[in-house]
Amino acid sequence: MALRHAVLAALLDGELSGYQLAKAFDVGVANFWYAQPQQLYAELTRLEKEGLVAGREVVQESRPNKRLFHVTDAGLAELETFTAAASKPAFVRDDLLVKVQAADRVDTAALVAQLTERAQVAQAKIDLFGSLLSRLRGDRTEEDFLRHGDRIGPYLTCLRGVAFEQENRDWCVRTIAVLEERRQSHVRP
Amino acid sequence: MALRHAVLAALLDGELSGYQLAKAFDVGVANFWYAQPQQLYAELTRLEKEGLVAGREVVQESRPNKRLFHVTDAGLAELETFTAAASKPAFVRDDLLVKVQAADRVDTAALVAQLTERAQVAQAKIDLFGSLLSRLRGDRTEEDFLRHGDRIGPYLTCLRGVAFEQENRDWCVRTIAVLEERRQSHVRP
DNA sequence: AATGAGTACTCATGTTGATGACTAGGGTTG
C-alpha cells in the first residue's frame, strides 16, 4: 500500500491534477515510484473519499475541466505514520537481469542488442534527471541548496535516480563488452 | 510473467528442489529476482505441467523426500524466446524513497533511523555478494574468469547486485548527513 | 520431556499492479 503514499508525497510539491500526476509518474520523472494513469485516478478517488486529499474543480475553456488536488492535514498525518513504520526492503526485479543470468545458454546477439538499448535509455534518464536537478537547485550550489533549500525531498530522490541510472548504464556497457569478447574468441556450439 | 523465466534461469545452475530454490530467492542471494517460497512451488508446478522443467523424486531418510528439477529442452527454448523479446524497463519502487520525497514535511528522526538501517543491510549484502563472487571465480582473476569461465551469467548479475547495493549505501549515508545537518541548523516548526 | 528450529511442501485467500477499451471536445498538420 505504498502507491497512496507515493501520491501523497508527490502532491506535497503543490496542487496537481490527476492528469499532471499521471504524466509525472508515467514518464518516470517521478524517480521514486512508478504507476499507470489509471492507478493514479483510482487512488486519488480513494484518497479523497478518505479525506487524505481534497480536490477543487478548475473550469477551463477550450479544454476539459480538471480537478486539482492537495494533501489535507489528515493526509499529512498519514504520511507521518507511514514514515515512522518500517520500510520493506527494496528488491531488484529486472527482466534484463534474468536474461543475463541465462546468458551462457541463450543467444547473446539479442541480449547485447537489449543491453545496448537499455544503456541508451539509462543515459537519457541521466540527462533528464541532471537537468531536473539543476532546475531544482536554481543558481545555488548543491551544497548550499541541500543545507538551506526548503524542498529538498525531490532533490534527494532525484540524486538517487541519477546514481541508479549511472550504475545501470555502466553495468550494461561492461556486460556488453564481456559478452562481445566471448562471442569473438570462442564460437558457441 | 517473468517469475517463470527467473525460475528457469536459476535452474540452469543445476538441479534444485523447490525448497533450495526458495532459499536462494528468499534471502535475495538470487540477486536478479525475488520471490516467496509459495510462489516458487506454484510456479514449479505450472512449469512442470507445461513441460518446461522436469522433476525427479529423491528419496531421503531422516528427512522428507524432495523433488529435484531441471530445465528441459522446451524450457530452454522458452528462455530463448523470452530473451529475444523486448524487456520492460526496470523501475525503482522503494518505500524509503517515498519517505525521503516527503522529508521536508515529516519527522526526520524516524527517517534517519530507517536510512541507517538500510545502509547496514546494504553493506551486509555487499559483503555477501562479494564472497559469492570470489567463490564463483575461484582462484582466477575477474578478467580471466569473465573471458574463459563457462558460467558467467550469475557472476554478471551478482556484479550488478554489488554495484546497486554500494550505490544504495552511499546514497543513504549522504542523505543521512544532509538531514542531520538540517536538523541541527534550523529547528523545524 | 517439551520447545524450538530445520526440511519440504500444500492450500486458500487477499492485495496490488497492469491492461485494454471507451468518451469527448479542441487543436494541429498534411
Added chain:
DNA sequence: CAACCCTAGTCATCAACATGAGTACTCATT
C-alpha cells in the same frame, strides 16, 4: 477536411505478487 494528437478522465477485468495457516517428520537444545 480527415486523421491524428493532446487534455482529462472513467470502467472493467486480468495477471502478478504477497500472506497466513497448516502438515509432517527429524534433530538439537533447554
